[in-house]
Structures are given as structure tokens and as C-alpha cells.
Amino acid sequence: MGNLGGGEILVIMLVALLVLGPSKLPEAARQLGKAVAEFRKVSSGFQRELRAALEVEPEPTPAARVPSGLPEARAASDAAGSEARAASDAAASEADEDQPEVEVEPAATEDTDPTP
Numbered sequence: 001m002g003n004l005g006g007g008e009i010l011v012i013m014l015v016a017l018l019v020l021g022p023s024k025l026p027e028a029a030r031q032l033g034k035a036v037a038e039f040r041k042v043s044s045g046f047q048r049e050l051r052a053a054l055e056v057e058p059e060p061t062p063a064a065r066v067p068s069g070l071p072e073a074r075a076a077s078d079a080a081g082s083e084a085r086a087a088s089d090a091a092a093s094e095a096d097e098d099q100p101e102v103e104v105e106p107a108a109t110e111d112t113d114p115t116p
Helices: 008-057 070-098
Strands: none
Touching: none
16 A cells, blocks of 8 residues: 555546646645645654654663662772782882893703603
8 A cells, every 4th residue: 555656646647637627736736745745744753753762761770770889989999909000010110120131042842852
């Protein structure tokens, strides 16, 4: 329904011409065009509102809310962890500066028996 072919449109136009006559047909076509434009405008507005309503996330239920105090505790533990990591990295870099670099040669990959 809604799929009109060329022959069906021709029959509708012929019937409209016979019913309305050549003098009233242009005014009827204009009114029909305005009505279709208004219908499309209302339809697109409704679709836009529906999409906007579906994009909004619902408020969390009381059971899903995080108890107060947990975010602050986590933030404090994250800050303490980052401070500890920074201190550890600084100590490691100081220790690396004090010791001379030693080159290590890779071990031989040959299968040799260490026993004589």
C-alpha cells in the first residue's frame, strides 16, 4: 500500500480533472501540496523529539547509586598510589646514576655438555 505506479497516478489525475474541472484543479493541487508539506513538517518534528528522548540516559535507580564517600576514598587512594610510584621512579633513577653501566654478553646458544 502506498506504492503507486504511473498508470494509477494517471487514473487518479484523470478522475480529479473530471470531478473538479479545469478551473478548480490548480487550486486543489496547491492545497494538497500545502497539506503534504505540513504533514511532513509535523512528522519530522515528531521523529526529532522521539530520537532526542531515546538518547537521554535514564537516572540511575537508588540501588545502582554509589554510596557517598566511596569516590573520595578512591580518589585519595589513587593520589597516594601515584605519589608512591613517583617516589619509586625517582629512587630508581638515582640508583641507576650511581652505578656504572655493565655490558652483558648474550649466552652461547650451543648445546654443550658442562660436565667433562
